[in-house]
Every structure is written in C-alpha cells, then in structure tokens.
Amino acid sequence: MTTIPFSNTSLVRDIVNEVPKTSDVFKKYRIDFCCGGNTPISTAAAELNVNLDELMEELANVYAKSDQSDNMEVWTNSSSEEIIQHIIDYYHNPLREELAALSPYVTKVAKVHGDSHPELLKVYELFYELKKELIEHTLEEEATSFPLLLSLEKNEVENREEAIEVIRKLESEHDHAGNLLREIREVTNDFTLPLDACGTYRLVYNRLEMLESHTFMHVHLENNILFPRYI
Numbered sequence: 001m002t003t004i005p006f007s008n009t010s011l012v013r014d015i016v017n018e019v020p021k022t023s024d025v026f027k028k029y030r031i032d033f034c035c036g037g038n039t040p041i042s043t044a045a046a047e048l049n050v051n052l053d054e055l056m057e058e059l060a061n062v063y064a065k066s067d068q069s070d071n072m073e074v075w076t077n078s079s080s081e082e083i084i085q086h087i088i089d090y091y092h093n094p095l096r097e098e099l100a101a102l103s104p105y106v107t108k109v110a111k112v113h114g115d116s117h118p119e120l121l122k123v124y125e126l127f128y129e130l131k132k133e134l135i136e137h138t139l140e141e142e143a144t145s146f147p148l149l150l151s152l153e154k155n156e157v158e159n160r161e162e163a164i165e166v167i168r169k170l171e172s173e174h175d176h177a178g179n180l181l182r183e184i185r186e187v188t189n190d191f192t193l194p195l196d197a198c199g200t201y202r203l204v205y206n207r208l209e210m211l212e213s214h215t216f217m218h219v220h221l222e223n224n225i226l227f228p229r230y231i
Contacts, residue, residue, distance in 0.1 A: 006059065008052055012044055013037025013224040015059065017076050023217060025058045030185075034219035035171070035178045075225050080153055083226050084146045091218040092138040098211060099131045105204050113201060117194060122187045127208070130180040134215070137173050145170060149230055160230075167227045174219045181212045 006015050016023050016033045026033040031044045041059075045052045075083050110124035145166050152163045185191065191205040 005063075006041070008042040008045075008056060009040045011037065012039055012041055013220065015041070016220055017224060019063055020217070022059050022062050023220070025055070025062055027213060027216065028058075029055060032178070034216050034223055035175050037220065037224050075221060080226060080229060081150060083221065084150065087218065087221060087226075088142060088146075091214070091221075092142065095138060095211075095214070095218070096135060098207070098214075099134065102204070102207050102211070103128075103131065105200055105207075109198075109201050109204050113198075116196075119187045119189075123184055123204075123208075126180050126184050126187070130177060130184075133173065133177055133180070137170070137177070141170065149226075152230060163230055167230060171223060171227065174223060177215065178219065181215060184208060185212065 005018070012026060012031060012033045016026070016037065023033055026044075029045075029050045030048060031050070032039075036044075041055065042052055044050075045055050075086070078086075106124055106127045110120045114121045114124075148163055148166055152160065188205060188208070191209045193202060193205055197205075
C-alpha cells in the first residue's frame, strides 16, 4: 500500500484539507467530511461498517496521483478575505443560479411521475425546503456574517462572543442542509433511476447529485477551514 502522511486516527476533515480530491472517496462511502469531519477515519469507517483497509488504500491511491498541478486548490494558507471571495464567486452565486434553474425540472418530474414514483413527491418537498434554506443562508452570510468575521480579523469588533454565536448558527444551518441532502439521497436510493425514467427524470437525479457534491465541498471550506480561525 502506498505510504500516505495520514493514519487511521487522522481526522477526516484534515485529510480533505490537505488533499481535496479525497473528498470523492469519502463521498463514495458516504462518510461526512464537512459537518461531521471532526472524526477520526477509523471511527467514521466503523460507524458505517466500511472496510478500513480498503478505505485507506483508496485514499493512498488518490494521494499518490495528486499534485499541485492537478489537485483542487488548497485553501489552508489563504487569507480569510480570499476564501470568502472564493466562496461567494465559486459557490454562492452558482448555487443560487442552479437552484433557480433546477426548480422547474424537479416540479415537472414530481407532477408527471409522482403517482407511479411517490419518492419524487418527497424529493420535491425536500428540494424546496433545501432551496429556501440555502438561499436565505447564503444571502445572510454575504450581508452580515462574512463582514463580521472580516471585521473581527481586523480587530474592529470588540464582542468576540457575538462572532462565535454567528458561527455556531451558520454551522447549525449547514447541519440542516446536510441532513436534507442525505434525505434526498436516501429517498432516491442513491439516485438510482427506474427503468422508465425519462430524460428530465435523469437530468434531475444527475443535477441533484452534483448539487450535493458541490454543497459538501462548500460547507467543508467554511466549517473546517474558515470558521476555526475565529473560534
């Protein structure tokens, strides 16, 4: 097995911080690397009955193939201002655009196929709850939370406890969004398409899975890199 600079006691979030592409491995095994990333690999694997040796081998393979030229950007050494701008440009804006674009398709498949596939009615319900949550959350972050964090960094805010409370609230909202995404995955049986799935049906499942992946990396960047700087 390829030698990696981690052990089975390393925290999941620390591995993703160092080699972001390992998030694909954790996603494959449904190991939470964002909201629940403060967990040793061995514990996370045991909780989901994942073979630890196989998991470590896959992580080793990703590490062996990764380098700075083909890896996703590592943000641990970036300034908070750079991270926040990246979050807004790369996650918030595209997220709101995707939620708006995906909405009519989710509505359509629920109306057309909901009678024969009642799980789509649940997907519809969960998606619109998630949409409302994420839009409100991202707008609030940009208007209030992010400016507060940057002011704290510049020592322009005296009440540090206020900032910590804001972060705890944001983390709680992240947890809720993550739970909604997990419910969508469960109700769709890991986005497994039925034999009679039409093109729109396939599009919805594909884009929901992409939305899940994008959101988990978004939350990881905030929960495990940005927020710990202020707590």
